[in-house]
Amino acid sequence: MTSIDDRIKTALEQDTKEIDALLASEGGLPDMISASFKGGLRRWMFLVWPLTLIVTGFMVWSIYNFFTAGESYIYWGFCSVGLMMMQIALKQWSWMEMNRAFTAREIKRLELVIAGLSAKLGKNS
Template identity: 40%
Template sequence: MNIDEKIKRELNEQSSEIDEILAEEKGIMDFVVGSYRSSLKIWFIIVNVGIAIMTGVFIWAGYEFFNAGNVSDQIFWGVCFLTAFIVQVAGKQWIWAEMSRSSLIREIKRVELTLNRHLDQLK
């Protein structure tokens, strides 16, 4: 058997394994819930509470902006609105980045285990 046939056979075997892995792929809610089970769960809780507070602040600041009597008050409430909005977006980006990081680590571990299993079979 030449190298091309070995490669084709190996790719066919791996494609069935990849199909099994994709079949067990989790949805977005599983990733979110999994984040609260990680070692950073207290940070996820703190950041989500901060996001909820900032949502309230930017809604309140937006309301005050449109009800302000003069330009200096509008500038103040506009800056408060933008600041709260930016803080909220930054918190959400951190959460998504951490979820992505944990998902990537999980995939790397899965590849590592697969490689170890294949190396053991070759021995």
């Protein structure tokens, strides 16, 4: 029984080394961002990113006016909160799209690996 355990442990260690090497080769966030601009919803990403920057600019301006306004601070406070909520929603959608594109890419990688393994099994049989 220990020989099977040793073989399993050796195989898992080898898989762990391969996964670590694969994760080290990944570019991280820049690759995720670029993948989201290449996916099916790329037009929306090209719209949402500049819109997020514009909303951020207005949010900063609104917060500045909130702290420097005299009697109209309530108006600027509501504007600030509304713009913050807009920015959160836009960023949340962007991150979800990046995650979706990255996950789809990983699933395609797994499909290729499974196809390769099934081809090897077909040759061995």
